[in-house]
Amino acid sequence: RISGAGSAILNINAIVPADNGSYICRLTSSCGFDDSNIAVLTATQNVTITVSPTSFSVLNGNSANFTVVASGNITGYQWRKDGIDLADGGNISGALTANLTIANTTAADQGAYTCFVTGSCNSIPGNPANLTVLASSSITVQPVPAATICEGGTLNLFITTSGAGHS
Numbered sequence: 507r508i509s510g511a512g513s514a515i516l517n518i519n520a521i522v523p524a525d526n527g528s529y530i531c532r533l534t535s536s537c538g539f540d541d542s543n544i545a546v547l548t549a550t551q552n553v554t555i556t557v558s559p560t561s562f563s564v565l566n567g568n569s570a571n572f573t574v575v576a577s578g579n580i581t582g583y584q585w586r587k588d589g590i591d592l593a594d595g596g597n598i599s600g601a602l603t604a605n606l607t608i609a610n611t612t613a614a615d616q617g618a619y620t621c622f623v624t625g626s627c628n629s630i631p632g633n634p635a636n637l638t639v640l641a642s643s644s645i646t647v648q649p650v651p652a653a654t655i656c657e658g659g660t661l662n663l664f665i666t667t668s669g670a671g672h673s
Contacts, residue, residue, distance in 0.1 A: 523549045553578035553625035559606075559635035566642050570608040574621040574632045582624040588617045611639045644668055 509517045518525055526549050531542040557575035564570045574583070585592045585606045592601040597609040608615050618634040647666035655661050 521547070521549045523551065525549055550626050551578040552628050553580055553623050553630055555623055555630060555632045558633040559619060559621065561636040563638040563640055564611050565640050566612060567610055570611050570615065570637050572606040572619050572621070572635055574604050574623065576604070576623040579625045579627065580623060581626055584622045584624070586620045586622065608637070613639050615639055641668070
């Protein structure tokens with residue numbers, strides 16, 4: 507990875523943090539030596555995403571939270587919904603952080619959420635996470651309010667429901 511150590515040009519390929527340090531070139535001759543100015547190398551780590559957000563469902567009106575975990579020299583985050591940058595406001599908070607919150611979800615909040623993590627050397631997207639907003643359960647047909655049945659008879663009560671999350 508390192509070449510030119512005995513010449514006027516030093517090459518270091520595939521820089522890693524272990525290469526950090528101060529470098530000096532020393533010119534030697536029969537009359538002595540002369541040192542160059544110090545050149546300081548600081549290797550900056552690329553950004554990597556270690557945990558991408560996960561897809562999930564939430565009932566209408568509840569909050570949804572997405573989190574991304576990244577490492578490296580992170581300079582910023584940007585959450586997107588269906589490829590469009592999000593901004594804080596309304597029911598959105600944390601659009602420029604590792605944690606996105608969507609309060610009081612509605613069907614309009616359904617979609618694919620992706621976080622782009624930016625570093626000083628690179629920018630990478632996390633895997634998209636899908637949010638599904640389920641309609642709250644409700645009874646659309648109530649049981650009969652009263653019934654008179656002869657002894658030995660059978661009563662059948664029924665309801666009709668709509669939405670999700672009922673049994």
